[in-house]
């Protein structure tokens with residue numbers, strides 16, 4: 001599997017440049033968390049990586065191929081994205097939502113084939129949403145809805161899944177559930193997963209790599225432990241009166257089997 005990577009990428013809106021000369025690579029089988037303060041440009045970067053937004057300059061590519069030249073339907077077989085946009089289909093049930101993930105594969109009348117059905121079932125199983133398969137989206141809790149959205153992205157069966165703040169509004173148990181689900185998906189499917197998040201403790205616990213975004217600074221990448229030790233994480237979350245003790249954050253969440 002190839003990498004999703006950027007070369008000399010500048011992102012932003014009209015003449016407003018949010019980050020420039022961004023050079024990053026999302027590798028298969030890796031869980032990467034994109035971290036940074038509000039408004040630093042995480043969503044903008046995710047949308048640009050997914051081809052939903054044009055770069056100001058530079059390039060996003062999969063392997064040797066710029067995503068600019070990839071046909072939209074083909075791109076939807078390579079990159080899946082869960083944005084924070086509300087989807088207004090409250091009358092649809094969970095299975096129907098997950099089935100939408102198959103749109104890049106189904107024919108023009110949207111007929112499900114055996115393989116589509118198998119992928120839908122597999123995604124529902126992996127995300128453990130079987131028990132709400134027939135529930136309408138409008139009746140779901142935030143946590144249930146987020147898991148259904150991940151199942152939809154999984155059913156799309158792309159090499160890369162990008163998620164924008166997928167754990168916003170969830171309690172600690174459901175946040176843990178989501179991050180352990182991402183780790184499981186990565187291990188079982190070898191997909192490259194990029195999660196934009198404010199969950200510092202969970203990112204440190206679960207991510208293979210962090211991408212740290214700061215205003216007018218190059219994106220810093222590395223293993224969580226290395227970035228804690230170098231002080232890079234503390235630097236992007238500077239506060240006038242308080243400091244963040246990451247050694248505490250790191251020890252807050254541990255697997256029971258590690259005790």
Ligand SMILES: Nc1ncnc2c1ncn2[C@@H]1O[C@H](COP(=O)(O)OP(=O)(O)OP(=O)(O)O)[C@@H](O)[C@H]1O
Nearest residue numbers: 013016018036037038039040041042043044045196
């Ligand atoms: N459609 C838009 N047009 C112009 N500027 C925008 C647009 N969307 C976002 N911005 C600006 O781009 C900057 C980055 O926004 P973005 O949403 O990417 O940040 P973020 O890191 O995802 O923030 P948060 O953590 O609050 O979700 C902000 O200054 C924002 O106001």
